[in-house]
Amino acid sequence: MRKLLLVILVLAFLAGGCQTPARDFEQVSSQEKVILKFSHVVGDNTPKGRAARRWAQLVQERSRGRVEIQVFPNSTLYKDGEELAAVQKGYVQIIAPATSKLTEFSPVWQLLDLPFYYEDIDAVHRLLDGPVGEKLKQSLFARNLLVLAYWDNGFKVMAANRPLVKVSDFRDLNFRIMNSPMLAKQFRRLGANPVAMAFSDVYSALEKGQVEGSENPPSNLYSKKFYQLQKYITLSNHGYVGYAVVVNKSQWEALDQKIRQLLLDTLQEVTIWERQEAFKQNLEDLERIRRAQGTKIIELTPEQRKEWQRILMPLREELAQEIGEDWF
Structure with missing residues (x-):
């Protein structure tokens, strides 16, 4: 019977591809191994990729092998346009999408996409680790999603195949954006044409000329080699990119309480480490791009930066009308 059951499970897996049914964690005995699939879209050598591996390693060690987090990087299982649906349906248990992706469920997540709104990374952390971060989490409960932590990528720079200094330099450029x-x-507002696209498709789109610009923290530009296809990088630091570590809410709540506590305690520790490493890695990867000498690095003067801000700051008022002034 066991062999027959194994054959049936294998056939079901092959028929459904990666979209395996959700595991019923309520049926896991106190001695049975718990396996959690963690899907993300960036490389292992990025801040998110390294943090995912670190969390998995520490959990396995501290649970003495009873809990295993299997990490699937580089869109191995799902593209960033697919992973939210995958975790909702229980095909994977953990994802870490950019917070921009969560705007499809609630417009309040656009707060984190406001350009030139956050003075520094500490301001972002105060926001996410306080009452606003809790309210953002609550906005996803009805979608069967639970945010466990907020991870950093960093502040974005502009990269393109022509220098971006004045606002008029953006005119008619096709820019890849998250949705x-x-x-x-x-x-x-900058005069460019935004093109929403999965992260895994960006390199090919740049190579083929389908898009001519992108906004990313330096760690993404370096790890995915986007800088090799874009001759100019402007150090605008205009917007924040972060990740929400998200789980399937019902599957999470079905886990044994001690396992949940182990995962949370370890994740809290890893989050502190990840934020420090993200800041450090962006500095190091920007320096690596400089040394490669194939890309010109542009720094805005205070006057040039004010021109960008003048064009983009009204977006704050537009968002306030949409989600309510109380959020601000």
């Missing part, structure tokens, strides 16, 4: 209304409005 967020705020990001689309940002580039339209």
